Amino acid sequence: MRDPRPALAFFAVAALAPLVVRDAFLLDGLILILMWGASAAAWNVAGGYAGQLSLGHSAFFGLGAYSAALLGTRWGISPWIGLIVGAVLATAFGFILGFLSNRLRGPYFGLATIAFSQVLLLVASRWRGFTSGSEGIPVPFRPGFWTLGIADKRVWVYLVLVLAVLLYLVEVYLERSRRGYQLAAVREDEDAALSLGVAARRLKVAAIAVSAALTAACGTLWAQYVGFVDPYYVFSVDLSVRFCLAAILGGIGTPLGPFLGAAVITMLETSLRARFGGIGAGLIGIYLIIYGVVLILTMRFAPQGLLPWVGQRLRWRPGLGPTS
Amino acid sequence: MSLLSVAGVTKRFGGVTANRDISFEVQPGELIGIIGPNGSGKSTLFEIISGFYHPDAGEVRLDGGRLTGLSPDRVCRLGVARTFQKLRPFAGLTVVDNVMVGALTRTHDVRHARARARELLERVGLSEKAEAHARTLSTGQRKRLELARALATEPRILLLDEVTGGVDQRTIPGLVQLVRDLHRDGLTLLVIEHNMRVITAVAQRIVALYLGEKIADGTPDVVTRDRRVVDAYLGQVYTQ
Numbered sequence: 001m002r003d004p005r006p007a008l009a010f011f012a013v014a015a016l017a018p019l020v021v022r023d024a025f026l027l028d029g030l031i032l033i034l035m036w037g038a039s040a041a042a043w044n045v046a047g048g049y050a051g052q053l054s055l056g057h058s059a060f061f062g063l064g065a066y067s068a069a070l071l072g073t074r075w076g077i078s079p080w081i082g083l084i085v086g087a088v089l090a091t092a093f094g095f096i097l098g099f100l101s102n103r104l105r106g107p108y109f110g111l112a113t114i115a116f117s118q119v120l121l122l123v124a125s126r127w128r129g130f131t132s133g134s135e136g137i138p139v140p141f142r143p144g145f146w147t148l149g150i151a152d153k154r155v156w157v158y159l160v161l162v163l164a165v166l167l168y169l170v171e172v173y174l175e176r177s178r179r180g181y182q183l184a185a186v187r188e189d190e191d192a193a194l195s196l197g198v199a200a201r202r203l204k205v206a207a208i209a210v211s212a213a214l215t216a217a218c219g220t221l222w223a224q225y226v227g228f229v230d231p232y233y234v235f236s237v238d239l240s241v242r243f244c245l246a247a248i249l250g251g252i253g254t255p256l257g258p259f260l261g262a263a264v265i266t267m268l269e270t271s272l273r274a275r276f277g278g279i280g281a282g283l284i285g286i287y288l289i290i291y292g293v294v295l296i297l298t299m300r301f302a303p304q305g306l307l308p309w310v311g312q313r314l315r316w317r318p319g320l321g322p323t324s
Numbered sequence: 325m326s327l328l329s330v331a332g333v334t335k336r337f338g339g340v341t342a343n344r345d346i347s348f349e350v351q352p353g354e355l356i357g358i359i360g361p362n363g364s365g366k367s368t369l370f371e372i373i374s375g376f377y378h379p380d381a382g383e384v385r386l387d388g389g390r391l392t393g394l395s396p397d398r399v400c401r402l403g404v405a406r407t408f409q410k411l412r413p414f415a416g417l418t419v420v421d422n423v424m425v426g427a428l429t430r431t432h433d434v435r436h437a438r439a440r441a442r443e444l445l446e447r448v449g450l451s452e453k454a455e456a457h458a459r460t461l462s463t464g465q466r467k468r469l470e471l472a473r474a475l476a477t478e479p480r481i482l483l484l485d486e487v488t489g490g491v492d493q494r495t496i497p498g499l500v501q502l503v504r505d506l507h508r509d510g511l512t513l514l515v516i517e518h519n520m521r522v523i524t525a526v527a528q529r530i531v532a533l534y535l536g537e538k539i540a541d542g543t544p545d546v547v548t549r550d551r552r553v554v555d556a557y558l559g560q561v562y563t564q
Contacts, residue, residue: 178437194376194396
């Protein structure tokens with residue numbers, strides 16, 4: 001982002017909201033927007049900046065969620081430690097996925113990433129003795145910051161806001177730094193990048209590993225906030241698609257795009273579900289149809305994502321642009 | 325000692341031998357032309373020197389150090405830069421960002437890289453296009469961009485695959501002058517070229533390939549009169 005004002009405005013609104021808003025439903029929405037925005041931004045490091053379209057990032061999200069939940073319930077270890085353990089595990093798995101990305105191109109890589117998350121789903125749902133299997137794990141509520149037992153949603157807003165700003169800064173770094181330029185080159189044309197002395201393979205693997213670790217951190221915080229880890233949710237393809245969709249909708253390979261995309265998706269989904277999804281309303285499921293149509297229209301008229309689309313109309317440069 | 329040495333390089337693709345036992349030396353400051361009909365193995369040889377292909381036999385050395393077996397990015401960092409026959413600009417990046425990628429191989433400072441990129445764009449005559457996206461450039465401008473990008477890696481030897489291929493007649497003299505200037509300033513160049521008028525005018529030495537083998541190696545005068553070169557490639561004795 002050459003112009004940081006939209007991002008400043010976005011994060012300022014998020015920071016000021018808890019001072020004014022008391023409504024738990026709205027605060028919950030804000031927390032989810034920031035949480036999904038951060039997750040999509042973490043995905044964006046690999047999918048946007050390195051051009052490795054992963055559809056298996058829920059693997060890392062799930063690793064983060066499970067690490068903290070298991071360490072917490074089995075040994076009473078702080079979720080902050082769990083966050084680090086999850087990030088380390090995800091980094092290791094990220095290296096494996098990065099290694100795959102050097103062997104598989106395009107759709108084959110995408111398919112491999114789906115398989116990757118589904119293998120972890122199988123492990124989590126079948127290894128009953130350790131993970132409680134498909135029942136999932138309720139995260140016990142132990143009050144305090146060290147145990148992340150926080151009832152006040154306003155505190156959660158600031159906690160997740162810190163994560164979101166951190167992720168945003170990672171993206172800004174990728175926009176401006178030497179490594180960012182090199183990654184952009186690898187994304188555009190790997191052979192040409194190699195011919196100019198860019199260690200393309202190492203760079204891609206590093207980007208995927210960092211993306212994995214950050215996604216795991218989001219997974220940990222999400223599990224602590226929601227209070228329950230369900231293997232069929234945290235390792236789902238749906239979740240992977242959500243990260244990817246938010247980033248693409250907002251503007252892939254831009255720092256603020258994932259947050260904007262997450263905001264649109266979360267608000268749309270929540271409001272449509274509240275409006276049409278109620279039991280007995282006779283319209284269960286119609287929100288999915290409207291949701292789908294809105295996404296199709298956005299992609300039709302703003303294929304590069306909302307942020308570049310708005311940017312072109314306001315004449316500022318939102319970033320390196322789309323992968324093309 | 326020679327700057328680049330190609331020794332007994334052989335490369336096979338299945339039953340086809342693209343390069344057979346090719347050897348030659350490049351002295352510092354030389355501009356060597358590589359000629360030969362389509363399919364004679366010129367581009368394969370470039371791929372091998374730049375590390376994209378690994379030869380089945382033989383080796384390439386730069387200043388005595390072995391290049392064979394290294395990855396293309398290592399080869400570049402050791403001082404061998406190249407352009408591509410089929411041009412490969414980073415289409416979605418701006419022209420100056422394209423060149424910065426090359427410059428960032430030699431510096432970690434983004435601002436310094438940008439200044440360096442602008443200098444090089446000035447040098448190849450693309451300054452006014454600096455902020456344009458590379459996809460908007462004409463073929464001639466793309467050639468200049470690839471040149472600037474390769475130069476940004478501060479090569480000791482530059483491999484150019486078809487300087488004048490695919491550009492219109494009016495653009496050729498400017499590109500040729502650019503190559504001459506680079507050579508005059510001391511850069512060592514290895515140039516694949518089909519345009520005989522161009523290559524005989526700029527090259528000090530010409531290596532001719534035919535069906536993967538080296539069939540001649542000498543001054544333009546000697547090579548263009550060589551019986552085998554005439555038969556295999558030129559069709560008749562080439563006179564300016």
